[in-house]
Each structure stands twice: as C-alpha cells, then as structure tokens.
Amino acid sequence: MASRTDASPATAPLADDLTRRFTATRQLSLDLVVRLSDADASVQSMPDASPAKWHLAHTSWFFETFVLRDHCPGYSLFDDRFAYLFNSYYEAEGPRHARPRRGLLTRPSLDAVRDWRGHVDAAIVKALPTLSPAARALVELGIHHEQQHQELLLTDIKHLFAQNPLGPAVWDAPDSAIANEVAQFSADSSPSSAAAGPLRWIAGTEGIVAVGHEGEGFAFDCELPRFSALLAPHALANRPVTNGEWRDFIADGGYRTPSLWLSDGWAWVQAEGINAPAYWEGDRQFTLAGWQAIDPAAPVTHISFFEADAFASWAGARLPTEFEWEAAAAGYDPRAGQQLDVAGPVHPAAADGAASDGAALAGMFGGVWEWTGSAYRPYPGFRAAPGAVGEYNGKFMSGQFVLRGGSCATPRSHVRASYRNFFYPHQRWQFTGLRLAKDL
CATH class of the missing domain: 3.90.1580.10 (paralog of FGE (formylglycine-generating enzyme))
Structure with a gap:
C-alpha cells in the first residue's frame, strides 16, 4: 500500500489529538513484534516482503525525514547512515539499499531500531505543540503510513513463518473458529x-x-x-x-x-x-x-x-x-x-x-x-x-x-x-x- 495525504494547513489536526494517535500507533507497531526474536525480525522471505525490523525502521525514517529534519530546526539525525538503509522508493531522497536485499541487514539490531524509534518518538511528541499546520499534516500522513506498514508487517511475518517446516505460531490461537x-x-x-x-x-x-x-x-x-x-x-x-x-x-x-x-x-x-x-x-x-x-x-x-x-x-x-x-x-x-x-x-x-x-x-x-x-x-x-x-x-x-x-x-x-x-x-x-x- 502506498498513498499520500491531501490535508491542507487549514485542516491540519490539533496537536493534542495528534499526539494521542501518534503514540498509540507507534506503540501498536512495537506490540506487533514483541514475540519476535532478532532473527525473526531480520529475515526477508521474498522480494515483495520486508523484514519486520525494516518496517519498524522505515516508519521511523519517515517521521525523522519529513517532519523532524525538514520542520524542526536544530534536530540532529539519530544516525545519518540510516537514510540509505531505510528509504523505500523516494528518488528525491537519494540512493537506497536495494529492496530485495533488505533481509541482509542483520545490523542495526532490533534493539537498536527500537532505540531509534524511542528517540524519534520523543522528538515528535516534544515538537508537536509548536509544529506548523503543514508539519502536523505530515505527522497525520505518517500515522496513516505507519498503519499501512502495520498490516504489511503482519502479512510479511506470516509469509516468513509459513516457510518454516515447523509451522511456528506467532501467537497462540484464540478461542475462535480457527482454534476449536x-x-x-x-x-x-x-x-x-x-x-x-x-x-x-x-x-x-x-x-x-x-x-x-x-x-x-x-x-x-x-x-x-x-x-x-x-x-x-x-x-x-x-x-x-x-x-x-x-x-x-x-x-x-x-x-x-x-x-x-x-x-x-x-x-x-x-x-x-x-x-x-x-x-x-x-x-x-x-x-x-x-x-x-x-x-x-x-x-x-x-x-x-x-x-x-x-x-x-x-x-x-x-x-x-x-x-x-x-x-x-x-x-x-x-x-x-x-x-x-x-x-x-x-x-x-x-x-x-x-x-x-x-x-x-x-x-x-x-x-x-x-x-x-x-x-x-x-x-x-x-x-x-x-x-x-x-x-x-x-x-x-x-x-x-x-x-x-x-x-x-x-x-x-x-x-x-x-x-x-x-x-x-x-x-x-x-x-x-x-x-x-x-x-x-
């Protein structure tokens, strides 16, 4: 899935509501990978899919690049090498690591990506009350962008685990039609x-x-x-x-x-x-x-x-x-x-x-x-x-x-x-x- 917002500055969301939805969205992404090991989160099962760790990193790159870098004077990038690793397809942002080779990125580790997410999240939350309407519209876009990646993250994990002859489960089956x-x-x-x-x-x-x-x-x-x-x-x-x-x-x-x-x-x-x-x-x-x-x-x-x-x-x-x-x-x-x-x-x-x-x-x-x-x-x-x-x-x-x-x-x-x-x-x-x- 790939899309963009048409929200104008006049319709940019209010900072308090945006902060709530931003933090909830960012937390759900972490919750979705809580049962994954670093190895689980690093492997790529096919060119159409991406490692779970890459999804967590790319969505952070999106906020850091389009909001913090461009709209928050004085912000310093967490690691200036990450832009090359975690840009997806934005030609205007320069060269990037090839999509079919994302599964070769054993470093940075999953914990390092989590640390980067925490750094970006803290900076966004601190900046939100003073961001311009145009910048808040970009945060809104980033939330919906991350929601798209949450679904992709789940389907990519499913495809990965399906390749394992042991048929491992990510979560235990609930009391539902697929478990009775x-x-x-x-x-x-x-x-x-x-x-x-x-x-x-x-x-x-x-x-x-x-x-x-x-x-x-x-x-x-x-x-x-x-x-x-x-x-x-x-x-x-x-x-x-x-x-x-x-x-x-x-x-x-x-x-x-x-x-x-x-x-x-x-x-x-x-x-x-x-x-x-x-x-x-x-x-x-x-x-x-x-x-x-x-x-x-x-x-x-x-x-x-x-x-x-x-x-x-x-x-x-x-x-x-x-x-x-x-x-x-x-x-x-x-x-x-x-x-x-x-x-x-x-x-x-x-x-x-x-x-x-x-x-x-x-x-x-x-x-x-x-x-x-x-x-x-x-x-x-x-x-x-x-x-x-x-x-x-x-x-x-x-x-x-x-x-x-x-x-x-x-x-x-x-x-x-x-x-x-x-x-x-x-x-x-x-x-x-x-x-x-x-x-x-």
Whole structure:
C-alpha cells in the first residue's frame, strides 16, 4: 500500500489529538513484534516482503525525514547512515539499499531500531505543540503510513513463518473458529458453506454517483478529487465468497480450466503450479496462530486478482467495479467489522450478518480486502504533491488493480468508503478476497 495525504494547513489536526494517535500507533507497531526474536525480525522471505525490523525502521525514517529534519530546526539525525538503509522508493531522497536485499541487514539490531524509534518518538511528541499546520499534516500522513506498514508487517511475518517446516505460531490461537475442534474435520465431514448463510444478490446504486473523498478528514491523494461516475444497473453479493465455495471451485476443476482465466492468469497458474489459495495445504491453512483447519464459512483469502476473476467467471458473475463497491459501502460504518485493534493473531472470520436474511451487505469493512475489476489509475484532475511525498502514489498507477474495504489486519479507523488499496494481479500474500457482482 502506498498513498499520500491531501490535508491542507487549514485542516491540519490539533496537536493534542495528534499526539494521542501518534503514540498509540507507534506503540501498536512495537506490540506487533514483541514475540519476535532478532532473527525473526531480520529475515526477508521474498522480494515483495520486508523484514519486520525494516518496517519498524522505515516508519521511523519517515517521521525523522519529513517532519523532524525538514520542520524542526536544530534536530540532529539519530544516525545519518540510516537514510540509505531505510528509504523505500523516494528518488528525491537519494540512493537506497536495494529492496530485495533488505533481509541482509542483520545490523542495526532490533534493539537498536527500537532505540531509534524511542528517540524519534520523543522528538515528535516534544515538537508537536509548536509544529506548523503543514508539519502536523505530515505527522497525520505518517500515522496513516505507519498503519499501512502495520498490516504489511503482519502479512510479511506470516509469509516468513509459513516457510518454516515447523509451522511456528506467532501467537497462540484464540478461542475462535480457527482454534476449536474444527481442527479435526476432513473435507468429507466438514460443514458446508451454507453455514455462512446463502449468497443473495442486492441491487446496487445506478445512475450518476459522486465518488472519491469528501470532507475535511484525512484522505490519500489517490482518493481525490471527488467526481461523478455513471453506474449501470448491477447487483452485489450480500457477503464475500467463502472457503467452502472456493473448495467447490477447486473440486469442479477451476484451476484446470483455461477458459475461466485471463491469459496472463492462466500463464501464471501454469508457471507457478497454482492449485489453491496461498497457505492452503489439504484441509488446513497456515495462519499467524500456526496451522489451523480451514473454516468453510469464513471468507476465502490470500487469492490473487487472477484467481478472483477466474472464480467470478466460474460463478457466472464478475468482480465489482471500484465505484460500484464505493457507492454500496457509503452507507456502512468503516470502523465496523473485523479489523486490527491489538496485537495478536488475526485471521478472517465469517462476516457479521452473513447468516441474516441477506437484506444488507455483510463484511464490507474488515475481514478481507475485496478485489475489484478496476485498474489503479488516477481520477480526473489528479495531481501529485510537489517534493518527495508526491512520489507516494502517482508513480504506482500502472499495472495494478484496486481493492476495497480493509481486512482483519487493517488497523481500525484506517479505512473509509473511498479508500483505494492496490496490488499487482499476481500478488496474494495480503488478506485478499472477493465479493461477486453481476449486471442487471
């Protein structure tokens, strides 16, 4: 995830509220790694992922660089070598350590990164009461930036631990669907996906609708400017697709039927030997609580755009456009649903309301990110901000697809109806799922 704020000095948050949210966000990042060893936090499992230690350091570099260095006269960098190590992709900030080689940074140690975080945190808290509105807007951006990295940190840890033949758990499983006796069932004896409630179609908004962020609250620049979109008659499924339904797709030869797949998707399936969502192995799946039974009623997750699109074709449906999704989500509470609140195991559970009469859309926020059929491109009138922070979004608007709604690993209060996440169509280490749509 990558984005930038459009907050202007006139709408910059008040210092007291900002201090509270800054300290809470920074503490949650530390809480998420409290059970990791220095080795756990240093290893990189693939080029798309980053070590947990790198996430902790990069978010600190962001605050030190864009707030303390640029807006606090007299501030001295904690270590001037860290900018090279922990810059991510900001060309305006100079050269950087190559992304695929982040896992080679055994030094600085995890404890040294924690010390740096403490230094940066103390300096930000001390400076906040006297920061200019423009600088406070950058602190606001940094908070949301760190929340994005909290989710990436969790999914990167999960990918790392899944490579270990021992299947270690980061946290003990809670008393939930992924920890009860369901761990013993087999494919033949498992409950059917009907436990999630029948899939029903709910007519969506049609005609001209306003999309994009509106109001004085925080938004990333890719959500702007607000504009009008035309929606044809359509319907959305009342809930996300479940694991049980995905099993049916597999059993019906979904991964062996080229007519269901986009050409690039079929080439990917063939080249990578894909035959199930990531982390599936028979009747179990790897979670942050270790190997657990697959709950057929829970939303399917860790699927690529290619897989989501193929499933929709198999189901005689399609993926929603991002504007169909946004228009539908506008009436729901973005702070609701299964989202990240505290450190601990996270895994999608059956969406609230999924077993209801189907009159409402369940799980619009939290649970799993929902793939849309929309390419990640700029809105009419989009303008990137000047300077380094302007590199946050615009340069990534090529070859990626939009996801909406947040996941079980998204910090609560981070998403809204207009929020646009984006990944390449083959990527699936995030908590990604789908909701079906169809034309009327």
